[in-house]
Amino acid sequence: MAIKLGDIRLRRYKVGPGMIFIWIVGALGLSVAAWRWIAGLGATTNLSDHRGWGIWISFDMMAGIGLAAGAFTIAAVVYIFNLKKFYPLVRPTLLTGFISYILAALTLLADLGFPLRIWHLVIYNNIHSPLFEIGWCVMLYSAVLALEFSPVVFEALHWKVPLKIIHGIQVPLIIAGITLSTLHQSTLGTMLTIMPYRIHPLWYSPLMPVFYYISAIAAGLGMVVFESYNSARTYGYRFELKLLSSLTKIVPWVLGLYLVLKLGELVVSGDYVYLLKGDLASVLFIIEIMGGVVIPMLMFADPKTRNTSNGIIWAAFYAMGGLIMNRINSALTFFDGALYLPAWSEIAVSVGLTCLGIIMFDAAVRFLPMFPEPTAEAGKK
Amino acid sequence: MPINRRDFLKTAGAGLGGLALVDSPLGQLEIQAKQQEANDQASMLYDATKCVGCRACQVACKSRSSLPPVTDPERIWEKPLDLSADTWTLIKLYEGEEGTSFVKANCMHCVDPACASVCPVAALEKTDAGPVVYHAERCIGCRYCMAACPFGIPKAQWYSNAPKIQKCDFCADRLAGGERPACADACPTGAINFGSRQEMLDVAHSRVTDTERYVNTVYGEHEAGGTDVLYIAGVNPLLLGLPELDDRSLPSIDWPYMKAVPWVVGIVGAFLTATYFYTHRNEGKEAQDGH
Helix, strand or coil: CCCCCCCCCCCCCCCCHHHHHHHHHHHHHHHHHHHHHHHCHHHHCCCECCECCCHHHHHHHHHHHHHCCHHHHHHHHHHHCCCHHHHHHHHHHHHHHHHHHHHHHHHHHHHCCCHHHCCHHHHCCCCCCHHHHHHHHHHHHHHHHHHHHHHHHHHHHCCHHHHHHHHHCHHHHHHHHHHHHHHHHHHHHHHHHCCCCCECCCCCCCCHHHHHHHHHHHHHHHHHHHHHHHHHHHHCCCCCHHHHHHHHHHHHHHHHHHHHHHHHHHHHHCHHHHHHHCCHHHHHHHHHHHHHHHHHHHHHHCHHHHCCHHHHHHHHHHHHHHHHHHHHHHHHHCECCCCCCCCHHHHHHHHHHHHHHHHHHHHHHHHCCCCCCCCHHHHHC | CCCCHHHHHHHHHHHHCCCCCCCCHHHHHHHHHHHHHHCCCEEEEEEHHHCCCCCHHHHHHHHHHCCCCCECCCCCCECCCCCECCECCEEEEEEECCEEEEEEECCCCECCCHHHHHCCCCCEEECCCCCEEECCCCCCCCCHHHHHCCCCCCEECCCCCCCCEECCCCCHHHHHCCCCCHHHHHCCCCCEEEEEHHHHHHHHHHHHCCCCCCCCCCECCCHHHCECEEEECCCCHHHHCCCCCCCCCCHHHHHHHHHCHHHHHHHHHHHHHHHHHHHCCCHHHHHHHHC
16 A cells, blocks of 8 residues: 655655754653643743733744744745745745744744634634734735645645646745735734833834834844755755855845834934943843844845855854844833743743754655755756 | 823834824824713722722622632731732722822723733723623633733733633623622722713812812823723822823824735735736746747
8 A cells, every 4th residue: 555655755864963852852842831731821831910921922923933034035035036046045944934833823822821712813803903913914824835835745746736736826825925924024013012111112112013024034034044054064965155145145234224223213212312321221232233233234244254154154143143132122021021030841842842843844854855956957947 | 191202202203214104193083082982981980088998899899700819828818919810909008208098909991992902802892881891702811911901900810721811890790780880889988989981080170179188180081092990199190000101092003003904915915016027027038939
């Protein structure tokens, strides 16, 4: 009873001790998540009435979705702006995006008080709620990502008809994906605009939707660099330095726009006075802007840095770190509420889900034609 | 309350950002209309100068809603220190340089409540009668309401694995039956007044003119776009744990963005389609040349 699985076959990459460690941590994290579902949020987390959202929201959801912005950016670059040379980056980036959204959904299942009611978003509605919009966008975009990625699977299975269908609707699909991303990436910022009294003025701004959108594009591209580098190192593929260097030429412009808007808003609103206070908020704000915006901007702008593996990787790290820091600062650290340090269980679930993401990526690389192998078809392109 | 400079500039900043999303005059009119409508809503006026701190309201609240006591380790005293899922109203005491005053903490039943506006499944609802009520069967437990409420009112049942959001519901069932809220009914000194919002505002304003006894301000008249629970006191209400808020209703801040969603879809979609056709304008030719 052999089922023909076409090109879905195990590619024999070495399983290093690192991967085994990730499996173990992933399993532990999921066990802790299971415990949280049995025992309840109160018993297993440090969340309280005065700190309703912890690291699952600020780090896993807000930063996680932000870092997944590479998927729609690359899709736009390759399919809409027709820069075909970046095609080799498409598949792994789409996969990273898809996995990120699966993780975001899993995080939500850990965080929601009634995880089994997550589908209520479908039957009840409130168009005034940013979270309602995010929920729908994420649902639809996950479906779009699955479809965008499905040719990889169909190709491997040699299924011609579905491949043709997907190819036929590819452009509308890509446009839908970019539109949905534009909506929910910015709406993550809109979510916080209703809290002017809760969020520190250095982070609070009516422009938060714009800030969240722009910073996600920059950090999402950073994530593309990081993910390419890691795949190259782990699976022995060629590191597409030239392509990435060419792609990330745009990052200084994106970060520059972010910087100008962000600082401009501080000056116009008069909130720059909080910078002069010398307290923790001002120090962390300056670290965030210098380390997460200015430094990666300069590094990506400098061809010498951008054209070396080390340079581009570090620039990517700074850009990603900037986004993570921004999301945690605005939605947790400087979000007024009770003093909070994540419980070990919250960290375990966060880390465990991240490991699960790596495991899913690893499985895809092992079973699916993720990277262009030297075939006749690839040669034509 | 005048709009302070910072908030004015914040709004101006949004305009400068190139987004035509700042509150339009029309939006302001909408809010005014809402406040007008609100004047018929059920309202409570808490007069701190008449409160003797007997906590009869607390007890009445607990018994009406069958809320468990929050006790000390010996289980003798019912002594909640703060609002929680099991304590929907609470008498607190302020003692300081400006004097002494009791204060009753509970849901403010905003005219335009942030909690109801952010709830993705409309589990929290502002009823026409005034009360902000909770439909537990809809709730997914995202706790966005807790984050959005400027008064920090919604609380979760953290001890439960089915953690409902809990808060004062203004005894909506009693009101529907023509009764007064349990706390107002129980108050022996007339510190908790109940009536339409307009009536309560009239009573409040006539009382606070007596500046010997009152600080001349009615908290809740304009705060966060107005609330159905109003406060007058002998000390500055801001000392009583009530937050300093400006007149904006909070949902009016993010509604322009949410309202823009169809526009964003249209503009981004059209831009992408146009760009696609522009960048692929030579595709067909190349293919023909190739064949």
